Amino acid sequence: MELSNRLKRIPPYLFVELDRLKNEKLKEGADVIDLGIGDPDIPTPQEIVEVAKRALEKAEYHRYPANPGSLFYRKACANYMQRRFGVSFNPEDEVVALIGSKEGIAHFPLAFVNPGDVVLCPDPAYPVYHLGTLLTDGEPYYMSLLWEKGFLPDFSAIPEEVFRKTKILWLNYPNNPTGATADKEFYKEAVRLAKKYNFIIASDAAYVELYYEEPPLSIFEIEGAKEVAIEFHSLSKTFCMTGWRIGFAVGKRELVQALAKAKSNIDSGVFTAIQEAGAYALNNLESLVPPLREIFKERRDYFAQALEELGYELKKPSATFYLWVKVPKGYTTSEFCKRVLQELAIVITPGNGFGSAGEGYFRIALTVEINRLKEAKERLASLKL
Ligand SMILES: Cc1ncc(COP(=O)(O)O)c(C=O)c1O
Structure with a gap:
């Protein structure tokens, strides 16, 4: 059955390849750190x-x-x-x-x-x-x-x-x-x-x-x-x-x-x-939100600094639980994100998935606990750029 013209205009899902690689990693039993999802890991109060x-x-x-x-x-x-x-x-x-x-x-x-x-x-x-x-x-x-x-x-x-x-x-x-x-x-x-x-x-x-x-x-x-x-x-x-x-x-x-x-x-x-x-x-x-903000603030402060120490370029955000980081020179966005997933088992989101002006960036979602962010920093430090 032919799709409607409307549905045909919807572009293909850009994260197909990354999702496939992530599932492969999980099947291999890798300890995947998922910094891809904009979904808080903290339970509702x-x-x-x-x-x-x-x-x-x-x-x-x-x-x-x-x-x-x-x-x-x-x-x-x-x-x-x-x-x-x-x-x-x-x-x-x-x-x-x-x-x-x-x-x-x-x-x-x-x-x-x-x-x-x-x-x-x-x-x-x-x-x-x-x-x-x-x-x-x-x-x-x-x-x-x-x-x-x-x-x-x-x-x-x-x-x-x-x-x-x-x-x-x-x-x-x-x-x-x-x-x-x-x-x-x-x-x-x-x-x-x-x-x-x-x-x-x-x-x-x-x-x-x-x-x-x-x-x-x-x-x-x-x-x-x-x-x-x-x-x-x-x-x-x-x-x-x-x-x-x-x-x-x-x-x-x-x-x-x-x-x-x-x-x-x-x-x-x-x-x-x-x-x-x-x-x-x-x-x-x-009364409900300040303790949640504190958790994300600690993660933001830690990981923004960690990335800067590793030589990545970003503007530390004053809001949201995202970091928007420049892809290191010499890589396309998708090459870099694939390498990070394949070699380090870390999921990051390629910026071009959010539109063509996102090429050259990747997004980190601070939706994992701080000890996982520490582990992510160690893994990133081992990546030879
Ligand atoms: C910018 C922005 N707007 C809206 C939403 C939708 O949120 P919800 O439908 O859960 O209210 C999201 C979810 O990720 C978002 O990032």
Whole structure:
């Protein structure tokens, strides 16, 4: 059976070869250190688990959930946005629950993108911005995130005729894979352009709570952002809850409602017991998250320094649990990553898997314990470059 044209546009999965090599290593019985996965190794805080256990017993939760999310959950989301960023959202119609932010990011273009519309996507990036665009027959326009520009897109390099056809601008700070953050001036320029050319800013804030220095911004801390933006939040990384599948979107009413409408025709919401655990997590973020941040900070400090000592070039990130590191001279990205896997049994992610501008880099996910990072350093030290 022939695939749809839409599915045919989805590029092949770039990590096939690396996955095969990793499985081979595992079969050989090698002690593989996996620094590839952006999935915290730390369990969800027990307090959250206990809330979920009790919620499971509530028979009323065994029925279909309220589609945009229960009001108690949306209130917890709005409350968090108020406490953390000082911005107000009406939980009734400016917040929608998501089955993880990936789900919302993938479905959002359905609400606004017509065939041929341009969607500005960062490169390198979490792939769902451009894949969601391809699935709605939109046209991704790739904005390179370069070392020299602090991994922020250079808006002045985007032609005027592209801006005129633009429906959505995707931004993601703190950024996966580069670990970069954005400042107020950058967001102000994005909001100015969105108003000038009448496009939507879709901001992915999945890592906004995983910081080690200054708390990163929400786009809604910029004046006028609420007229043009929607922001996607995730409980996955903040509370080590990737398996629970819960997040939310907030923003301009019309944008949130359009996403809610698209979603209501596709999914049936988030299990209410999980929303109860999610609301508890958000309401108690200030006590639950600092110990988790400390663990990742220790890993970041250790491994960023270790890599520098070994002669690797990177910018120590102030947020996220990723290190974005230059591939040593004389190697292509895929040659280097394969060699590290074959000779050292360490999985690292080739930067070009996140887009062509990621060539020349590899990503480390700090999702293993510090003693494994120490072992990884020793192995890397033995590599003759
Ligand atoms: C930048 C970014 N956004 C969104 C997500 C999706 O997270 P979730 O669907 O678990 O909320 C991820 C997951 O890795 C990510 O890296």
